Amino acid sequence: MRRRFVIEAVMVATYGHLLVPSRPVDFVLPYSTIMELYEMQAGPEPIMDDLEENEHVKQKITELIGFFEDSFNRKKIERALQMPWRESSPLLLNDMVQFTVVHAIDNAHYGEYFDPIETELLLTALKLHVPLLSDQFEFQDRLIEAEVPVQVYDIEDFEFAVEEGIPATDLEISRDL
Template sequence: MPRRFVIEAVMVATYGHLLVPSSPIDYVVPYSSILELYDMRDGSDPVMEDPDDDAHVKNKIGELIAFFEDPLNRKKIERTMQVPWRESSPLLLNERIQFTIVHAVDSAQYGEAFDPIETELLLTALKFNLPLLSDQFEFQDKLIQAEIPVQIYDIEDFEFAVEEGISATDMELSKDF
């Protein structure tokens, strides 16, 4: 069974090591973060500071968009979009990576403290009891400050999260302290 993480689609395109995990992974992605890929690919704002890195990441974003637009994958995604909080059937990238797309629905519960994508990420993690992967320090800090009961790993700790992680039991024990 693959290890599951909630993540923004752009993170997979930006961080190459996410595409070569040591164990099977299921990236659970809110649909709205897939829509962000189009803005990033087509927008004039750079995704990365270095022009060569920016061109490389935009190319990877284009490849990820093409993957999601594949007729079979698009059909799975379209079915998901018919019902709030529905998960797609797995979209297989390769033998180690699959994506599950979620029709996440923004909630006013966290809307003031978090932007819409952040809100959908944290609500998806809460709803499916899954850890989050992020490179956004501000987002991580806001989650901690708001005491939202969601497990989050910094993108730099990806291998630890995949190999060892922190179990739900460990999380419950840490709440007692």
């Protein structure tokens, strides 16, 4: 069974270890995070502090954009974009990794705490009952502060999340305490 995680597309390009998991995974990507890849690819702002790492990540972003622009994958994505909250058919990268693109809609429910991309990430996680992967400590802190009922893993804990994770039933019990 594949473990599912909501994540930003740029994090998949930035953290190469995500593409070699120990078990099959499905990365759920709000469509807006794919569109961010184009901005990051063309933008003058560095993604990484180190020049070599920045060039490597930009190359990975270009490869990921190419994957999503493949005609077969593009058709699957376009079908998902026909209705809000529709999920694409799986986009298979390899035997262990697949992507599902979601046409997420920012409904401003959490707009005072989170930017539009963050809102789409957390709403997708809530709607699909899927844990969220993030490398942004401030975002994780705001999730806790706002008491958003979503499970979040730090990128550094990816292997734990894939191997074991925390069952949703355990989270529900701890919320009741």
